[in-house]
Amino acid sequence: MILIWFILIPAAAGLLAWPVGRKSPLAARWLCLAAMVATLALGGWLWAATPDHDAAQGHWLAQFRAPWIPQWGAQINLRLDGLSLLLVLLTGLLGVMAVLCSWSEIHDRVGLFHLNLMWMLAGLMGVFLALDLFLFYFFFELMLVPLYFLIAIWGHEHRRYAAVKFFIFTQVSGLFMLAGILALYFIHGRQHGGDYTFDYVRLLGTSMSPTSAWLIMGTFFLAFAVKLPAVPVHTWLPDAHTEAPTAGSVILAGVLLKVGAYGLLRFLVPLFPAAARDFAPAAQVLGVAGILYGAIMAFAQRDLKRLVAYSSISHMGFVLLGVFSWNSLAMAGAMVVILAHGVSTGALFILAGQVQERTGTRDLDRLGGLWETAPRMGGVAMLFALASLGLPGLGNFIGEFLVLAGTFQASPVLTVVAAGGMVASAIYALWLVQRIFHGPNRESWRLGDLNAREGLMYAALVAAIVWIGLYPRAFLDTFKPAGQWLREMSGTGVGGSTGVPPVEVRSLLGTKPSVNTGETPVLPGNSEGRP
């Protein structure tokens, strides 16, 4: 039961915040803050309660099932393992940050704003928890709408263009994936005597011809590559980031992009192990291209938020590379990059928002010398820029190091090329800090330094990034069983058979395949893996 609350709490808070916000914006803010803190606390409790894993228990930590559309074999099937748990925690943390960073930025239609924000977060929680492909897709698309409105209503100068671009990119690629999901669904159903189901666990190990596997995998890859985003389908991101309000950017960069990474890890690789393995070299090249291209583009930008956006593309290249390097080292690295990038880029966007709020501009040519009046802000900016360039001791380093170390085993040449990203990231990250905080104060900005609320936000984020950087084991250990399981799923050879034979999986769920009725029986109600 606990899992459903991750979705319900933000959703309910959003619904409440709308009417409340009309009366008192402040109340709406507090309401949403409380909701997100509660969600985060829930996640933290679940994390703390996670016992040491043993093989017998499996890697699922909690689950929730309820019938939904038996006609189609779709159900409300939420499951949580280490991978999901970490992403849920990240969502919770950045959700709190998003509410806090809008505190003084959004004054217009506060209730509606928080409705959208909360629903986006609820959708994201759903994406990370859903293990029914239909439900997953449902949330996958659902969360776009609130973000679209966030950008299009509360965004900056070219918000309409950016919002539509973002929506069309993700929607079209997402629909291709939906077609892929359906193809998988039908193939599975025909193969298993009419057992038409969207249940992830049951769909694992569907065998199919190499051609169909490639095609279906291609649709999944397209959707996740756009989300990630990977070069060359990344161009929506800089626009969306630049135009979004701070909270939107934070969630977009911090969590939404991770949906792509999550999808690759959770769905693409285990569902199509053979095809994905064949595809891996190409994906690796795309990842490396993203790393370098993003970094070089970041350096060229004049707009602060654009710069950070391109840096995200660069970092997500590491994730792509990590996932497709096909070993546990790189995969764990990708996981750490996911977390660390969420925190560090989230912080940079909050910072960009504050700079814009205080100066009214994001133009790097006009900024400069802000250190004088806002040294704390500068210090924080420096810290997260350093995290971004992969300074050891901060989170991103661990992730990138592991990814590259893993990639080295797969392809030393690509590693060497990708390592060029380490240099390029240094260039743009230092450039960023120096352009804003150093140099002469050309336009005589006099900013207020961080206030208590902002200081508190950064304190949390700094703690998080240092924690990941110095003691990543906490996260790696949580991820480990899930990672091992994913590795098992993807590890075995051609033909798509998996480590766990389908029969066993089905008996695990306590259901028998129904034959040719077109209607899958409703699975027995709410069973939970763990209390």
Place this chain on the structure above:
Amino acid sequence: MASISVESGLILSAVLFGLGLIGVLARRNILFILLSIEIMLNAAGLAFVVAGSAWQDESPTVAASAAATEPTTSVGGYKESTVPQADGQVMFFFVLTMAAAEVSVGLALVLRMHSQAGSLDADALSRMRG
């Protein structure tokens, strides 16, 4: 009747239909357009009559053979039969009726057009576009 083959009848109706169509496309006066539509409708009616006359004495042979395998649609009180039929002619009456209805509405609109637009030129009615 026997001297006129079905094919020739159908060709005649097709030619008539074409003439009507050309009329619709070529004439600008709304009245003539309506007339041309009448021609098209009647051409179709002619085709029905021709076809009906061809089938009035015999039932379709293929259908007879296929009727042996009970058709799926035969549920309820309706029983298949292979007696001679006059379906084409009946259809022609429908066509006539319907053409009359259409023309009545059409003429009403023509009247309104005359009073409101002050012209019967069909091309003048192109305020809405894009």
Place this chain on the structure above:
Amino acid sequence: MRQLLWLIPALPLAGFVILALAGRAMPRRAVAAVAVLALGLACALAVGVGVEFVAQGSATQWTSPADGQSPVPAYAWRQSLWQWVGVDGFKSDVVLRLDSLSLVFVLVITFVGAMIVLYSTGFMWGDDGYSRFFAYMNLFVAMMLTLVLAGDLLLLYLGWEGVGLCSFLLIGFWYKDPANARAARKAFIVTRLGDTAFAIGLFLLFTRLGTLDVQEVLSRAAAQWPAGSTLATAAALLLLGGAIGKSAQLPLQTWLPDAMAGPTPVSALIHAATMVTAGVYLIARMHVLYRLAPQVQLLVGIIGGATLVYAGLSALTQTDLKRALAYSTISQIGYMFLALGVGAWSAGIFHFVTHAFFKSLLFLAAGVIIQRLHEEHDIFRMGGLLRRMPLVFWTFLAGAASLAALPLVTAGYYSKDLILSEAWSSNKLLWSAGVLGAFITALYSFRLVGVIFFGQEKTAPRGRTPAVMALPLVVLAVLAVAAGFINVPPLLGGWPGLTRLLEWTLPSAGIHHDVAAEIGSSLAVALTTLAGVAVAWLVYVRKPAWSEAIVRPGLRRLVWRWWNAGWGFDWLYDRLFVRPFVGLARLNRDDFIDSFFDSVAWTSRQTHRALSLTQNGQLRWYAMVMALGAILALGVAIFI
């Protein structure tokens, strides 16, 4: 004491945390107290640990294997703090490792660091960023100590990058001047190039050897890789890449002269005494690899030899006091590399120790001069300071003499002599480069002395040197002269204590001691040095006109300017790498990939416009299209 090892880096780190969080609210004296205390305690602790370590080591009668063939040192203290990274097949601990090599480094870093920070409390007194400065300095020392104490290469890499960061922060300390920011960025990025090679080296080591623990890497490499194997060569080369970046050796040396944009104590501590020698430390630390890859080891020596001549000549032509010292640093680290290259492991480390003392001394003295001459950097606008600043003169002279390796009386002589005498028996060509370098070194050292302290007084100094600044000068001056006596060669009747200590960790230079050659080499070095001093004295003190004559217009002036500009490396790199990169990036600012998607949108809009034309409102046109559609469908159906 052994359990307190972690405190050595932790103390400066604590100092950093205190200063970073609360420094701006603290009075200056408190800031100074925290900073000095943190380093002072660390230094005291290091001494205490060191004494116990040496005592214990001596008690166990541990001696280096005489032949130097058992390559992996065994006597070391380990302190494992926590497991840092643990993934399937990859484990890395936060583990400290103290052996004689790191002990030497720790002692030098904490002691010189404490001295320089003490000096800085006076030097930086009037600066706005007082607490920020000391926060950075403490962080630097913490990182540097992490680097040298790391028992795991990943942790070493953390320290490695950490010191790079502090270097960046301190070079750009006066952030309002874009030139400083540029210099800082350049330093970070150029060293980052090397670091990337280093990182790739780590991937290679890990992938092949399955561990990054220093001890394990060395023993496994020795066990698994035959000498001269490709893998060992590749690994050694990649680590060398990191080393030359950090140590500003050819061809990645260009950042160091610009790094002088930072406050002078920074130049003294980071860009002379400690950080830039990290490369030397790394190679010494991984000496097993280099012994497995003799070609790379030779390359180390060649790089060192080339760099020391190159940088010496550049130093000779500088007019900016700090730049001259910077090139001198590059040159002296070249000596250390040369030493490592010829297998004179302990000699290289010995030179690091003496260099740390005399070069930081020179920088500190230069700091006083510059500050008291109203930020005047040009040596030709100084002059005649002998009488106005006697203390500075004598200390500077001590440093310069040690740098020039004035025979027998200076520390620099003992270390340089040791290097060259071992080089003699190993590689004559490198030896001659070293001797040439010795001449140049003597020349430019005493050029500085002559131009600054003799002749006409051109700028009047102001104020006095405060005691907190004078004290470190004196202490370091004493050491610059006397530190050599810890390692007097047996030939001169001394006891090479440092070498013996280092041989607990590093291979000894070998047994092929040829006394005659050694004496010959020493004599040659001594004579060239003296000759250099003499020439400098003649040209820059007795006959200043000659110095003008040397740079008369013509080829010589051209060469002079070429050397002055660091042999055009900056120019070349600018054209080869910087401009193309920046140009390409700027050119593609709007992301050409986006134009593809834009063109899709454009096509859609145009199609929309064209299609809208079909909706022209004409009834008869509509009917026509319908008829055409019907005909088309019929045509398709019938003819296809």
Place this chain on the structure above:
Amino acid sequence: MSWNWTMADAQALLPLMVVSAAAVVVLLVLACCRRAGVAGILPAGETPATRIGAVLTVIALAAALALLPVAGAAAPRSVTFLVIVDGYGLFFAGLLLSACIAVALLGHSYFRQETSAGGEFYVLLLLAAAGAMTLVFSRHFASFFLGLEILSVSLYALAAYNRASLAGLEAGVKYLVLAASSASFLLLGMAFVYAKTGTMDLGRLAQLLNAAPQPALVTVGLLLIMVGVGFKLALVPFHLWTADVYQGAPAAVTAFIATVSKGAMFALLMRYLVGVNFTLQYPLLAVLTAVAVGSMFVGNLLALRQENVKRLLAYSSIAQLGYLLVTLLAAGPGGRELAIRAAGGFLAAYFIATLGAFGVVSLLSSPQREAESFDDYRGLAWRHPVLAGVLAAMLLSLAGIPLTVGFIGKFYVLAAGVNANLAALVAAMVINSGIGLYYYLRLAIALFTPSRAEPPPRVAIHPAGAAVLAVLTVLLVAVGVYPQPLLRLLAAVVAL
């Protein structure tokens, strides 16, 4: 022909009879009322007459709707050789009747102050409803033609219903001329098919055509029939009338044309092509595929930057019908049931969203002034926040976003397409969803942006229309979140 009328036949035809009778009754009542009032109980005059017409119409339509299960008890049943009452037909009849109720109420709101409008609107509406119901039950060319013409002729009048409006006139004339022309194509085609096969009965035709290779004349005839059908469905290249008629007709009528008329025609098409297991042969298949893809692209691209909301919705409906055609093409041997249900589901979703969207337009419009330009909608969120929210929801549903019924519909169609391996069509659909998104969102976001021009005055919202919108919105979300009841219904009744 031996055929005996039984009670069961009457039972099966009851809904259709109720609607047809209601048309006559309302006509008579109106005539009486206007003259004398109803036996002196009500005052004579236009307004009460209209109100009575509206009430009677809604009652009749609701009664017919309520009688559908009764008719369903007798289904499936052929009543004469003209009409078949089965689950499939009843489902669509239910859709049509519900839509008619909505249109009646919207029309009532629309004509609220219009004394001259009279009650003929309801008569015509009932007649059109009867025609549409005939279409969905049709199993013979004769009933096909009759239903079509009853529907069409009523619509000519309805389109031009605003007597003062020149645009209405233009819409009426265009619709009449083009519809009549297309009907003659259809008739000619029927005649050709009949000439070759000798039957106009659906079941027999299917047997004949499946048994032998299709003669050329039959192909030609079928294609000519497709012209008439394509015109009604506003498929490319027979789509040009759509925007003009949608724009000129009163908004409520537009809603009717967009939903009832198209839905009925599509139901018929599906029955004719799929219901009889008629295997689509190559020429027809190719043409239909081309038409489907063309409709998607042309419709969406025409709507791309359209500044007139009614035209925009018109173009969008072209594209939506293109999506719907995918189900037709997917109804091959393996995917017949899925395709039919998908069509039902998609149409239900399309009905809800389209009625809702035109409902909002209709509530904002009056016979004097149609609210159709973008400027009327900019900043609607401030003037009518609820209406703006409803319209945004409808647009999102048309775009197929989750939480709305549109997603369910789109998903269903996509599933049918994927199941039948129609890769190209599925790809076209996906790409077009992207294009569609552009203009749906463009309009949706315009609702939330301040208007540049002088905003139009706030209009009073009629409760009847508001109720319709409320019901539609609830349905939109409820079915979008929990589609199971709809799916169950489809599975239970919709089969051919």
